[in-house]
Amino acid sequence: MANKYKYSRTIVIGHKDDGTPIRKYIQDNNKARFEAKVRAVQMLVARGGTPGxxxxxxxxxxxxxxxxxxxxxxxxxxxxxxxxxxxxxxxxxxxxxxxxxxxxxxxxxxxxxxxxxxxxxxxxxxxxxxxxxxxxxxxxxxxxxxxxxxxxxxxxxxxxxxxxxxxxxxxxxxxxxxxxxxxx
The missing domain is CATH 1.10.150.130 (Tyrosine recombinase, N-terminal domain)
Structure with a gap:
């Protein structure tokens, strides 16, 4: 099945105890909203926060x-x-x-x-x-x-x-x- 979103990105937001990455999936059809979501998650992760x-x-x-x-x-x-x-x-x-x-x-x-x-x-x-x-x-x-x-x-x-x-x-x-x- 094809992706219904025009823009999508996966960001690693941390790691589990066993070392496997924890991923946050960001998707949107609007480029400005998509980029804002990506920036918000990146800033949150950089400051030590946890999305979700x-x-x-x-x-x-x-x-x-x-x-x-x-x-x-x-x-x-x-x-x-x-x-x-x-x-x-x-x-x-x-x-x-x-x-x-x-x-x-x-x-x-x-x-x-x-x-x-x-x-x-x-x-x-x-x-x-x-x-x-x-x-x-x-x-x-x-x-x-x-x-x-x-x-x-x-x-x-x-x-x-x-x-x-x-x-x-x-x-x-x-x-x-x-x-x-x-x-x-």
Whole structure:
């Protein structure tokens, strides 16, 4: 029987214990879609992921849309999305959910940075910790993983910097500017 797909390719995605290759078959009639599928599988395999398994990124977004998005305000939604987009998915999103190890989660926490490349503050690190913990706890509850690898992961963040109070002269300047400023 002839192949009904115009484009097809086989990619070795790993090896079994006996050394035989594990292959992923990619087929499509549309060249652009086919090439996108091939690139996606190649990138996933290069980063250590396993095609066909639920990845951390897939579950994290499913968790967010199911458990958080409908119940929080816009500001909190932005906060969740930022942590998923900038910190969780780039660091561990490519891993199969059931293959994540605690050391990988601790590395993610240790290496988390702001969008400007600075280490996270204590409050932001605590939010990242909460979100990641909730993602894996809910995966365990839903039977996607046997147990959460997020137990005993430490929050890493810089301590809040102390701020000095304004002097009376500085306070007076602020009050004078506020009288003329459009936002008062």
């Amino acid at each position: 398994k639920v990845t951390v990124e897939q579950w994290a977004w499913q968790w967010y849309h199911t458990y958080k998005e409908p119940h929080v305000g816009e500001s909190q939604r932005n906060n969740y999305e930022e942590h998923l987009r900038l910190r969780i998915c780039p660091a561990i999103g490519f891993l199969a959910l059931d293959n994540v190890k605690p050391f990988q989660l601790q590395e993610m926490m240790n290496n988390a940075r702001t969008s400007k490349g600075k280490p996270l503050g204590a409050s932001t690190a605590a939010k990242l910790h909460y979100i990641t913990h909730a993602i894996f706890e809910q995966a365990e509850i839903n039977g996607l993983i046997a147990s959460s690898p997020f137990r005993r992961i430490e929050t890493v963040g810089e301590d809040e910097k102390s701020r000095r109070a304004l002097t009376r002269a500085e306070e007076q300047i602020v009050r004078e500017v506020a009288k003329r400023h459009y936002a008062g």
